[in-house]
Amino acid sequence: MAEITILWADDEIELLKPQILYLENKGYKVISVTNGQDSIQKCAEENVDVVFLDEHMPGLSGLEALPRIKSKAPEAPIVMITKNEEENIMEEAIGQQISDYLIKPVKNKQMLLTLKRLTDNKRLVSEKAGANYQKEFQKIFMRFQEKLTPQQWADVYNDLVYWELELDNSGNEEMQEILENQKQEANTEFCKFAGNNYINWLDNEDDEETPVMSHTLLENKVLPHLIASKPTFFILIDNLRLDQFKTILPILTQYYNLREESQWYSILPTATQYSRNSLFSGLLPSEIEDEFPNYWRNDDDEGGKNLYEEHFLDALLDRTFHDEVKYEYHKITNFNSGKKLEENILNSLDNHLVVIVYNFVDLLSHARTDTEVLKELAYDESGYRSITHSWLQHSPLHTMIEKLADHDINLCITTDHGSIRVKTPSKCIGDRNTTTNIRYKTGKNLSYVEKDVLAVEDPYQAFLPKPSVSSSFIFAKDDRYLVYPNNYNYFVKHFNDTFQHGGLSLEEMIVPFGWLTPKK
Known part of the structure; x- marks a missing residue:
C-alpha cells in the first residue's frame, strides 16, 4: 500500500501526539498544523490524501476553512473532528460534504477504521468480494452439474447475477474473469437442460415442475389480484435482463416495498413478436394464429408484428372475467409519449389494470449494434446496466412511478425476454x-x-x-x-x-x- 498522507489541523495539536504517533506506527505520514489558514496553505503545497479538521479553532474555524480546503484538494476526503455534538453543527458540516466526523476524545481504533474506509475501501471491498465468491464458486459449480428443476436453474442464474453485480461494484477484474467463465459453463449446461425439456413444458403446463412461461405469466402472477379494490399497474420493459432489473431496483425501492421478486421463462423464440404476443394473449404462437388468423404475423410477413397486443389482452381478460375488469393499455416508444402518459397517469387510477409497455431497452440493444457511440457507452454488460439505470433515473417512467407511490396500488415490473x-x-x-x-x-x-x-x-x-x-x-x-x-x-x-x-x-x-x- 502506498504511503497515505494525513493533514491534521487542530489548535491543540500538542495534546494529540499519542494519536499521531499511533498513526505513524501504522505507516501513515502525518502533517500537523494549528490553524485553519495553515491547513489551506499546506493543502496547496502538499499532496494530501486525507484531512483531519478541528471544527473549533481560533481565527479561521474548521467550518470556515472547509470550502477553501476542498478547493485546494478536491479529491481529499475531510474528516471533521469536534467536541460539539449539536445537531446544527453536524448538519452544516455534512452539508459541506465532509466524508466523516469524529467526536473528541478521538479513539485510535475509531480513527483507524475511518482512515481504512476512506483510503483503502475499494481494495478491501474488492478483496472481500473476491474471497466470498471464491467460497461460493465450487458450490455454484456443483449445483449446475446436478439434475435441476426449472426453478433451481433460475436460482443458479440469480446467484450468478448476484456475484456479477458484487464483483462489478468491487472492481475485482480477476474474479470477474473467473465468473464469466463459470457463466459460460452454466449456459452450456442450461442449454442442454432446456433443450431436453422445452417441448415437455409446453405439453404439460400444469405439471408442478413446469415453470411459469410467457403464456402463463398473467394467469399465474397478475390476474388473480385484479378484482381487488386497488389498481394494478403492470409495466413491461421490453428486453430487460435480470441483471438490469436488479440494477434499477434501488430506484423503485425508494418509494416501494418489494413484495415479490421471482423469475419466469420466456418461450422460444425469445423475440418480441413471439414472447410478448404470447404474454398478452395467454396463448402460444400457433394457438394465436389459430384463434386470431387476421392478427398473427409470421416472420416473413410485412408490417409490424406486435400491433395487436391490446386486442389479445382484451380477449384474455374477457375469457377470464367476462367484462368485469376495467383496463387501459399504453405502448411507449419515445420520450414524448412517455411524458404525456406521465402527466396524465393519475387519471388511470380508476382502472383494475393499467398495462404500460416501454420499448426503450430493446431500442437501445438494437441501436447499439449499429451506433459506434452506443457501443462505447455500453461496451459490455456493466456499461449496458449503467445506461439502463441512467435511462430510468431520468425518464418520465421514473416520475410516473414516483407519482403512483402516493396512492394505494400494486406495481408489477417485468419484461418479455432478455438478451445476450x-x-x-x-x-x-x-x-x-x-x-x-x-x-x-x-x-x-x-x-x-x-x-x-x-x-x-x-x-x-x-x-x-x-x-x-x-x-x-x-x-x-x-x-x-x-x-x-x-x-x-x-x-x-x-x-x-x-x-x-x-x-x-x-x-x-x-x-x-x-x-x-x-x-x-
Whole structure:
C-alpha cells in the first residue's frame, strides 16, 4: 500500500501526539498544523490524501476553512473532528460534504477504521468480494452439474447475477474473469437442460415442475389480484435482463416495498413478436394464429408484428372475467409519449389494470449494434446496466412511478425476454426466405452445425407457426450467433460483441418479475 498522507489541523495539536504517533506506527505520514489558514496553505503545497479538521479553532474555524480546503484538494476526503455534538453543527458540516466526523476524545481504533474506509475501501471491498465468491464458486459449480428443476436453474442464474453485480461494484477484474467463465459453463449446461425439456413444458403446463412461461405469466402472477379494490399497474420493459432489473431496483425501492421478486421463462423464440404476443394473449404462437388468423404475423410477413397486443389482452381478460375488469393499455416508444402518459397517469387510477409497455431497452440493444457511440457507452454488460439505470433515473417512467407511490396500488415490473452478448459465430445456410434474426432462423431446408443450436424440425411440436410443410426452426445456444457463409466476415465484424435475442440462453430465457406496493 502506498504511503497515505494525513493533514491534521487542530489548535491543540500538542495534546494529540499519542494519536499521531499511533498513526505513524501504522505507516501513515502525518502533517500537523494549528490553524485553519495553515491547513489551506499546506493543502496547496502538499499532496494530501486525507484531512483531519478541528471544527473549533481560533481565527479561521474548521467550518470556515472547509470550502477553501476542498478547493485546494478536491479529491481529499475531510474528516471533521469536534467536541460539539449539536445537531446544527453536524448538519452544516455534512452539508459541506465532509466524508466523516469524529467526536473528541478521538479513539485510535475509531480513527483507524475511518482512515481504512476512506483510503483503502475499494481494495478491501474488492478483496472481500473476491474471497466470498471464491467460497461460493465450487458450490455454484456443483449445483449446475446436478439434475435441476426449472426453478433451481433460475436460482443458479440469480446467484450468478448476484456475484456479477458484487464483483462489478468491487472492481475485482480477476474474479470477474473467473465468473464469466463459470457463466459460460452454466449456459452450456442450461442449454442442454432446456433443450431436453422445452417441448415437455409446453405439453404439460400444469405439471408442478413446469415453470411459469410467457403464456402463463398473467394467469399465474397478475390476474388473480385484479378484482381487488386497488389498481394494478403492470409495466413491461421490453428486453430487460435480470441483471438490469436488479440494477434499477434501488430506484423503485425508494418509494416501494418489494413484495415479490421471482423469475419466469420466456418461450422460444425469445423475440418480441413471439414472447410478448404470447404474454398478452395467454396463448402460444400457433394457438394465436389459430384463434386470431387476421392478427398473427409470421416472420416473413410485412408490417409490424406486435400491433395487436391490446386486442389479445382484451380477449384474455374477457375469457377470464367476462367484462368485469376495467383496463387501459399504453405502448411507449419515445420520450414524448412517455411524458404525456406521465402527466396524465393519475387519471388511470380508476382502472383494475393499467398495462404500460416501454420499448426503450430493446431500442437501445438494437441501436447499439449499429451506433459506434452506443457501443462505447455500453461496451459490455456493466456499461449496458449503467445506461439502463441512467435511462430510468431520468425518464418520465421514473416520475410516473414516483407519482403512483402516493396512492394505494400494486406495481408489477417485468419484461418479455432478455438478451445476450454474442461472441461465437456459427455458420448456417437457408433459402432466400429464411429469417434474418441471428439468434434464431425459421425457413425451409436449413443447414447448420448441430451442436450449436436447438433444432425443432416440426414447429407445431413447439406450438410455433408452420408457414410451409418443410418449415423448421433453429435456436442458437449460449453466446452463438447464426451467420451465412456469404459475407461471413462482414457479418462477424458487424454483429460480434453485440446484444441479441431470439435464442436459447440463461440471459434471454430466465427473466425478472417484481411485485411492489407503495411505502406510504
